[in-house]
Amino acid sequence: MQRFGEKMRTLRERQGMGTRELARAIGYTTHSYISEVEAGKKLPSRKLISEIARLFNVSYDQLLDDDKELD
Numbered sequence: 001m002q003r004f005g006e007k008m009r010t011l012r013e014r015q016g017m018g019t020r021e022l023a024r025a026i027g028y029t030t031h032s033y034i035s036e037v038e039a040g041k042k043l044p045s046r047k048l049i050s051e052i053a054r055l056f057n058v059s060y061d062q063l064l065d066d067d068k069e070l071d
């Protein structure tokens with residue numbers, strides 16, 4: 001789970017999205033939480049994990065298991 005923020009950033013950048021765009025796409029009003037999770041300063045909430053998995057069509061395992069890479 002330590003790599004969640006790194007993986008989220010990779011998925012976001014692959015889609016050409018900024019943190020504000022990602023926040024809006026998943027229903028957050030501010031991008032600061034997204035930035036803090038990506039930087040490893042905060043842990044992701046269950047809601048965030050679920051929304052990222054849904055938006056980018058990846059499994060929870062791919063997001064949470066540090067040994068699994070993104071496709």
